[in-house]
Amino acid sequence: xxxxxxxxxxxxxxxxxxxxxxxxxxxxxxxxxxxxxxxxxxxxxxxxxxxxxxxxxxxxxxxxxxxxxxxxxxxxxxxxxxxxxxxxxxxxxxxxxxxxxxxxxxxxxxxxxxxxxxxxxxxxxxxxxxxxxxxxxxxxxxxxxxxxxxxxxxxxxxxxxxxxxxxxxxxxxxxxxxxxxxxxxxxxxxxxxxxxxxxxxxxxxxxxxxxxxxxxxxxxxxxxxxxxxxxxxxxxxxxxxxxxxxxxxxxxxxxxxxxxxxxxxxxxxxxxxxxxxxxxxxxxxxxxxxxxxxxxxxxxxxxxxxxxxxxxxxxxxxxx
Ligand code: MEV
Numbered sequence: 001x002x003x004x005x006x007x008x009x010x011x012x013x014x015x016x017x018x019x020x021x022x023x024x025x026x027x028x029x030x031x032x033x034x035x036x037x038x039x040x041x042x043x044x045x046x047x048x049x050x051x052x053x054x055x056x057x058x059x060x061x062x063x064x065x066x067x068x069x070x071x072x073x074x075x076x077x078x079x080x081x082x083x084x085x086x087x088x089x090x091x092x093x094x095x096x097x098x099x100x101x102x103x104x105x106x107x108x109x110x111x112x113x114x115x116x117x118x119x120x121x122x123x124x125x126x127x128x129x130x131x132x133x134x135x136x137x138x139x140x141x142x143x144x145x146x147x148x149x150x151x152x153x154x155x156x157x158x159x160x161x162x163x164x165x166x167x168x169x170x171x172x173x174x175x176x177x178x179x180x181x182x183x184x185x186x187x188x189x190x191x192x193x194x195x196x197x198x199x200x201x202x203x204x205x206x207x208x209x210x211x212x213x214x215x216x217x218x219x220x221x222x223x224x225x226x227x228x229x230x231x232x233x234x235x236x237x238x239x240x241x242x243x244x245x246x247x248x249x250x251x252x253x254x255x256x257x258x259x260x261x262x263x264x265x266x267x268x269x270x271x272x273x274x275x276x277x278x279x280x281x282x283x284x285x286x287x288x289x290x291x292x293x294x295x296x297x298x299x300x301x302x303x304x305x306x307x308x309x310x311x312x313x314x315x316x317x318x319x320x
Pocket of ligand 1: 018021022023024025026105106107147148149150151152192196275276
């Protein structure tokens with residue numbers, strides 16, 4: 001057993017949105033996801049002299065062992081990491097500070113576990129190859145959501161837009177797109193596990209479902225070209241068609257459909273839900289900041305909770 005550790009350490013990660021291809025990606029097709037470096041989570045670890053390992057986050061403070069069921073991903077990954085690294089547990093306090101809204105399709109669970117494992121690697125002075133980080137985060141994601149594609153795991157620790165397809169090496173997309181995305185939180189929580197299970201059930205029950213997934217895959221391929229060739233209007237149309245299939249898959253809601261319509265009427269080139277759906281966020285593609293603000297105001301008049309802007313060209317200046 002190893003004992004070497006620091007007295008404190010931190011790890012961080014960020015949120016994400018899926019531009020196109022959610023749900024279909026669980027069944028082996030492609031999806032595009034964008035990291036949102038400005039919406040982040042930090043996990044701090046402090047060594048304690050005695051007592052049980054504690055967890056502090058916005059809705060729980062107490063012994064890690066007694067944390068509620070929705071924090072079981074953190075408990076399990078924490079213990080798995082210590083076991084595999086052969087460290088005997090020293091009492092610590094884990095403090096999670098997250099700006100990523102929970103259950104809104106923004107990758108909160110993957111980002112928290114990414115930040116935790118990074119903090120543990122620094123605390124115990126361990127090398128952490130990306131493949132190992134992803135393996136631990138996928139363990140947490142299975143506990144949190146059941147069946148997952150692994151996309152959130154990749155993109156919450158990536159600095160570039162990602163084209164993801166299970167069983168293939170994820171590719172960075174070098175977007176040249178002028179335009180920005182408005183990410184708008186409906187204020188209603190989604191439920192990834194339920195949404196993913198309902199699409200799986202639909203695949204068994206409804207023969208057309210498989211063809212919807214294949215058509216989403218084709219839209220995603222066209223969207224990659226649109227991103228690279230700065231075809232902002234084409235991308236908007238592709239997003240709208242993707243939304244039609246998400247409706248057919250049964251993961252949109254009347255409330256999300258309404259916000260999407262409002263965004264389109266206010267000038268969005270395309271709009272759709274993002275993530276698992278059944279609540280959570282919508283994204284609207286805007287030709288410029290001015291129209292983006294106008295769309296934001298139109299959505300605020302409909303009870304929008306919070307929103308963020310994401311410029312595609314910000315990625316051009318970042319390291320891959
Ligand atoms: C959740 O952010 C996206 C889904 O496609 C599930 C997954 O990819 O694991 C719905």
